[in-house]
Amino acid sequence: MLEASLRLVVLFIAISASAAQTPAILDTSGQPLRRGVDYLILPGVTDVAGGLTLQPRNATARCPLFVAQEPLAQVVSQGLPVSFAPFAAGENMVREGRDLIATFSAATTCVQSTSWRIGEEDAQSRRRFIVTAGQPSYFRIERNATTNAYQIGWCPGESCPNCGRPRCGAAGILIRDGRRFLALDGPAFPFRFRRA
Numbered sequence: 001m002l003e004a005s006l007r008l009v010v011l012f013i014a015i016s017a018s019a020a021q022t023p024a025i026l027d028t029s030g031q032p033l034r035r036g037v038d039y040l041i042l043p044g045v046t047d048v049a050g051g052l053t054l055q056p057r058n059a060t061a062r063c064p065l066f067v068a069q070e071p072l073a074q075v076v077s078q079g080l081p082v083s084f085a086p087f088a089a090g091e092n093m094v095r096e097g098r099d100l101i102a103t104f105s106a107a108t109t110c111v112q113s114t115s116w117r118i119g120e121e122d123a124q125s126r127r128r129f130i131v132t133a134g135q136p137s138y139f140r141i142e143r144n145a146t147t148n149a150y151q152i153g154w155c156p157g158e159s160c161p162n163c164g165r166p167r168c169g170a171a172g173i174l175i176r177d178g179r180r181f182l183a184l185d186g187p188a189f190p191f192r193f194r195r196a
């Protein structure tokens with residue numbers, strides 16, 4: 001009798017633990033995004049731009065490289081593949097709203113890390129560019145409850161329990177010097193993820 005109720009308790013704990021898991025981010029073929037697998041990050045709506053890529057800030061600056069979006073062109077580039085590493089040890093799926101490190105799977109002439117981090121502010125708008133090289137920042141992917149589209153944001157939680165109230169922001173597109181940079185602190189841009 002005692003054993004039976006103990007089993008019930010264990011079962012209940014197991015069920016509530018799995019129910020507490022946030023949903024996985026799904027790729028364009030409906031499969032969960034997995035740790036270490038390469039994805040192209042494309043616009044959630046087609047025909048507005050290409051995939052995310054790496055670009056210098058301007059014609060004279062060489063490094064570090066900024067996260068940017070390929071422009072619309074005759075042949076639209078799908079950008080560079082990105083892989084995700086959830087902060088949570090042993091977590092192999094990329095889940096909604098969980099901290100992760102995003103890294104371009106590409107070699108660059110900068111010979112620096114291609115993991116994403118928060119970079120300098122744009123002088124005019126005070127929006128923060130998302131760049132590479134140096135200590136990576138923990139980003140997250142969220143599903144917009146209204147539009148159902150995925151958006152990328154920065155709001156460290158589990159990776160920084162003592163951060164207090166960080167200046168959280170959603171990633172959108174900031175056009176500077178004719179380039180489409182990924183930047184926080186503006187309207188969120190909708191993305192989808194296609195396995196590379």
Ligand SMILES: *[C@@H]1O[C@H](CO)[C@@H](O)[C@H](O)[C@H]1NC(C)=O
Nearest residue numbers: 057058059060061062120177
């Ligand atoms: C190019 O970008 C760098 C780094 O942000 C900046 O210091 C420099 O002033 C910029 N140059 C021009 C011509 O805009």
Ligand SMILES: *[C@@H]1O[C@H](CO)[C@@H](O)[C@H](O)[C@H]1NC(C)=O
Nearest residue numbers: 144145146147151170187188
């Ligand atoms: C969801 O998307 C809509 C339309 O782009 C936007 O206005 C809204 O701010 C987004 N919601 C969140 C929580 O970012």
